[in-house]
Amino acid sequence: MSEDKRMKVYLKGLKKKKIKGIELIKRDEKIELWEERPNCGLFILHYSEGSEDDYHVLRSHLLQYGPLSSLIILSGINYGYACYESLESAAIAYETINNSYPILPFSPKPHPFTVLYTPIQHNLQLGKDSICYENVPVPGLIIEKDFISAEYEQLLVEELDKLPWNPLANRRVQHFGFDFIYGANSINPETPSSGFPAWINPLLTDLQLKFGISYDQLTVNDYQPGDSIPPHIDSHSPFEEILACISILGPISMCFRNTDGREFNQFIPPRSMLAMTDEARYVWKHSIQQRRHDIVNGNLVHRKRRISLTFRKIRIGPCRCKYPEFCDRDRYEEGSN
Numbered sequence: 001m002s003e004d005k006r007m008k009v010y011l012k013g014l015k016k017k018k019i020k021g022i023e024l025i026k027r028d029e030k031i032e033l034w035e036e037r038p039n040c041g042l043f044i045l046h047y048s049e050g051s052e053d054d055y056h057v058l059r060s061h062l063l064q065y066g067p068l069s070s071l072i073i074l075s076g077i078n079y080g081y082a083c084y085e086s087l088e089s090a091a092i093a094y095e096t097i098n099n100s101y102p103i104l105p106f107s108p109k110p111h112p113f114t115v116l117y118t119p120i121q122h123n124l125q126l127g128k129d130s131i132c133y134e135n136v137p138v139p140g141l142i143i144e145k146d147f148i149s150a151e152y153e154q155l156l157v158e159e160l161d162k163l164p165w166n167p168l169a170n171r172r173v174q175h176f177g178f179d180f181i182y183g184a185n186s187i188n189p190e191t192p193s194s195g196f197p198a199w200i201n202p203l204l205t206d207l208q209l210k211f212g213i214s215y216d217q218l219t220v221n222d223y224q225p226g227d228s229i230p231p232h233i234d235s236h237s238p239f240e241e242i243l244a245c246i247s248i249l250g251p252i253s254m255c256f257r258n259t260d261g262r263e264f265n266q267f268i269p270p271r272s273m274l275a276m277t278d279e280a281r282y283v284w285k286h287s288i289q290q291r292r293h294d295i296v297n298g299n300l301v302h303r304k305r306r307i308s309l310t311f312r313k314i315r316i317g318p319c320r321c322k323y324p325e326f327c328d329r330d331r332y333e334e335g336s337n
């Protein structure tokens with residue numbers, strides 16, 4: 001076949017793929033595309049696996065045309081969405097990609113891709129469960145960024161990795177102060193397991209200053225991408241009100257769910273402190289959902305290893321929270337068993 005003919009066949013194949021891609025976007029994203037008028041927003045028909053590597057391949061290519069304000073490429077879906085900061089950059093990308101068919105090293109094999117203008121600021125419908133926000137309206141939830149330094153974060157990881165991790169179904173854990181009894185979601189106050197190692201002291205001091213609480217139980221969770229913790233409320237009776245959770249290494253989102261159906265994904269940056277007080281502590285369930293990515297401000301954030309340190313204070317006496325319908329105080333009342 002001549003080179004000319006080969007090119008024609010190749011472009012015909014690409015055109016067919018494009019028509020199929022548009023149908024898919026209409027079906028999944030429920031939007032009609034506006035193909036002709038230049039717009040900052042672009043649907044990308046990348047025909048790849050949408051893996052993390054594919055995401056980075058696309059991102060570095062698209063950045064050649066100008067700064068992006070959004071890029072969402074989801075695993076297992078062969079189209080994505082990008083938004084340029086300027087119309088000019090989007091137009092250069094559109095013209096260059098659709099006229100010169102650059103071949104990118106996608107998985108499973110290198111191939112060209114196409115882009116389409118869209119007038120709609122889009123969060124991919126198929127990725128909407130993973131959209132999270134920097135401040136969600138959960139009463140009593142406090143998030144403080146940059147609570148610890150990068151140096152101390154590094155030290156915590158090194159020290160924790162010297163100690164044995166206990167594997168659970170979807171993550172690994174360590175406990176300090178008192179052992180945590182899974183199932184009962186409690187501790188045995190009669191049998192303190194171990195004290196806190198000295199390298200925890202700076203955190204204990206900071207939390208004491210912040211909340212006036214001397215925390216005495218610590219659960220450390222270690223999550224790899226895709227790991228999770230099921231929805232739960234930390235039992236009221238064994239622990240006092242304020243739970244303080246320090247996050248290190250990777251970013252993640254935590255899902256807060258109320259029994260009335262409200263649900264919010266809170267983005268948690270590394271080295272931040274998240275405190276659950278009042279309703280956030282006693283009423284809302286929290287969980288880390290099984291995912292490898294989160295979407296924040298229109299951008300895909302791939303999860304990495306994340307460690308959390310949850311500080312709790314053992315409660316002496318019954319819980320007297322304002323939420324008896326959510327409280328387990330009856331189970332722990334004196335004389336009951």
Ligand SMILES: O=C(O)CCC(=O)C(=O)O
Pocket residue numbers: 219221229234245254286288308310
């Ligand atoms: O990993 C986290 O931030 C949450 C941990 C947690 O909810 C718990 O250990 O009870």
Ligand SMILES: [Fe+2]
Pocket residue numbers: 232233234286
């Ligand atoms: Fe918890």
